[in-house]
Amino acid sequence: MMMIRTAILLAAAFPALSAAQTEQAPGPYARIATMRALDGHGWELEQGYLRHLDWHRGSKDTYGWYSYSFWASNDRQRWIMYATFGHTAASLSNPVSPAEDEQNNVLNVLPHAQFMNNGVYEFLPALSRGNGVPTPTPRAEYTTVVLIYGAGKPFEAALVLEQPKLRGETLWYRMVLGGDTPCYVRIRPRENLGAILDERADQALPDKVTGLVMKMTVETLNLRPNMLVNVNPER
Amino acid sequence: MPYGPYARISILRPHDGDTIDFEAGSVRHIEWHRQAKDTWAWYVYSVWASTERQRWVMYATFGHTAASLSNPVSPAEDEKDNILNIQPHAEFQGNWVYEFLPAVSRGNGVPTPTLRAEYTTVELNAGAGDAFEAALAFQQLTLQKETLWYRMVVGGTVPCYVRLRPRATLGVILDEREDQALPGTSRGLVARMTVETLNLRSNMLVNVTPEGQP
Numbered sequence: 001m002m003m004i005r006t007a008i009l010l011a012a013a014f015p016a017l018s019a020a021q022t023e024q025a026p027g028p029y030a031r032i033a034t035m036r037a038l039d040g041h042g043w044e045l046e047q048g049y050l051r052h053l054d055w056h057r058g059s060k061d062t063y064g065w066y067s068y069s070f071w072a073s074n075d076r077q078r079w080i081m082y083a084t085f086g087h088t089a090a091s092l093s094n095p096v097s098p099a100e101d102e103q104n105n106v107l108n109v110l111p112h113a114q115f116m117n118n119g120v121y122e123f124l125p126a127l128s129r130g131n132g133v134p135t136p137t138p139r140a141e142y143t144t145v146v147l148i149y150g151a152g153k154p155f156e157a158a159l160v161l162e163q164p165k166l167r168g169e170t171l172w173y174r175m176v177l178g179g180d181t182p183c184y185v186r187i188r189p190r191e192n193l194g195a196i197l198d199e200r201a202d203q204a205l206p207d208k209v210t211g212l213v214m215k216m217t218v219e220t221l222n223l224r225p226n227m228l229v230n231v232n233p234e235r
Numbered sequence: 236m237p238y239g240p241y242a243r244i245s246i247l248r249p250h251d252g253d254t255i256d257f258e259a260g261s262v263r264h265i266e267w268h269r270q271a272k273d274t275w276a277w278y279v280y281s282v283w284a285s286t287e288r289q290r291w292v293m294y295a296t297f298g299h300t301a302a303s304l305s306n307p308v309s310p311a312e313d314e315k316d317n318i319l320n321i322q323p324h325a326e327f328q329g330n331w332v333y334e335f336l337p338a339v340s341r342g343n344g345v346p347t348p349t350l351r352a353e354y355t356t357v358e359l360n361a362g363a364g365d366a367f368e369a370a371l372a373f374q375q376l377t378l379q380k381e382t383l384w385y386r387m388v389v390g391g392t393v394p395c396y397v398r399l400r401p402r403a404t405l406g407v408i409l410d411e412r413e414d415q416a417l418p419g420t421s422r423g424l425v426a427r428m429t430v431e432t433l434n435l436r437s438n439m440l441v442n443v444t445p446e447g448q449p
Contacts, residue, residue: 029409033289038251093406110254117286120409120432150422176412177353179286180429 026086026123026133030173032185033118034070036079041112048108049080049227055104056229061096063087066136067227072220079116081142081221085123086133092120119178121185127159129166132173136233137189140221141196143203145184151212152182158208168199191234196220238298238335238344242385244397245330246282247321248291257324261292261439267316268441273308275299278348279439284432291328293354293433297335298345304332331390333397339371341378344385348445349401352433353408357396357417363424364394370418379414403446408432 037045049067056065063084070076095101123132134140147155152174159172168188175183190196203218225233249257261279268277278295282288307313335344346352359367364386371384380400387395402408415430437445 041252089406089409092409093404106254106258111252114251115289118284118289119286120284120405122412149425149428175430176409176415177430177432178284179431180427181415 026131027088027091028123028125028132029087029089029092029176030083030085030121030123030132031087031092031118032081032083032121032173034076034079034081034116035109035113036076036116038112038114042078045080045109045112048112052104052108053227053229055101055108056096059096059100061229063095063229064133064231065229066134066231067224068140068142068221069224070142070219071139071222072218074217076116076219080113080224080227082227086131117178120176121173122176124156124159124172124174127156127163127172128170129163130169130171132171134171134187135169135189136223136228136231137191138223138225138233139190139192139196140223141186141188141190141199141203142219142221143186143188144215144217144219145186145205145213146180146215147182147184147212148214149182155182155184155209155212158206162206167202170202193220239300239303240335240337240344241299241301241304241388242295242297242333242335242344243299243304243330244293244295244333244385246288246291246293246328247325248288248328249325253324254290257292257321260320260324264316264320265439265441267313267320268308271308271312273441275303275307275441276345276443277439277441278346278443279436280352280433281436282354282431283351283434284430286429288328288431292325292436294439298343329390332388333385334388336368336371336384336386336396339368339375339384340382341375342381342383344383346383346399346401347381348435348440348443349403350435350437350445350447351402351405351408352435353398353400353402353411353415354431354433355398355400355415356427356429356431357398357425358392358427359394359396359424360426361394367394367396367421367424370420370424373420374418380411405432 053065066083068081070079070081125132168190171187173185175181205213205216223233275296280293282291282293337344383399385397387393417425417428435445
């Protein structure tokens, strides 16, 4: 009993270590996409999207699908973000039944939504704290950083130097496909809005990158526990 | 016979909530082209990874001389069918003519119709075109696979270039992500660079056979 208790305590103290011992390291790629309910179609989109996620479950999709609603945002309030993390290039190239997925999507989601963007990102472990697959906490801070052209390398070099100071889970991704480059996103999953606010001092980027950044946007996400596939929300 | 240098690339956005009707109308309009014995090869792609154009539909034709691009099949009837089948369900968002640049490319200007393609748009600062092409020419010898560069001739703010890299899968595109970068000497010339991916629409092609299909 004592040994079990010790093991539980160790696992709690070093969750990354215990996960690494039992699971293969996740691949580096994430797909992150957003959609917006057509005006007056909020309810229909929610119902249609739930039906579509049921299709994924019924098709034995092995991807972990996260869904979030944008909460604090200028441009994207109430938009839905759907995302999947921890893929290799090969796994992201092989989604479950794409033709049937699209057919179901056209039937259940497209009549009620406008798809706003879709990007493929590469996780940057040297800049991050965490393994590239976000802890599915109820809230997350989501930061988008658009750089001036050609500023990617010095930006990453500056963030590497800051990495040892990171205290909580902080995941940096570089956009590979899907928009203006260079572009980065940072996800900081947190239990509640209070934790995000208490850590507001950690939002800032290093002074060294000031001249490299064209635009930085900080938003928050609310996890949608009823819109997850192969993801268990953290209690 | 060598291909002509010109390509026409256009894009349209289906109206919100009108996807099913748009798709059906597109298929009918493409059938009109087949019935009209259009000799042009028409490629149709959906934009997949994109910030601004996700699910928009791109249609394009490549390898034309100036004379051939000036002589499309039955333009009046084409427009009539277009008004009937496409326009009620979509908004036309852009139409451009590009010139293929063989000296900075690997390939013949007519893309292999693979199921996926990386599509990069590069907008330059005014007057930077010559220097940019010179920088790309140096890089040309290092190109490993099909990489097609086109300079916009008419249709928008210049100088503007697009690069098309047809590939079989998303995985291949991701595996080659290091090759996305432009030459270091192009820094200072580039105002904006956008990388998107395209999915070939196998059921919407005219005189084009998707690679890997009979």
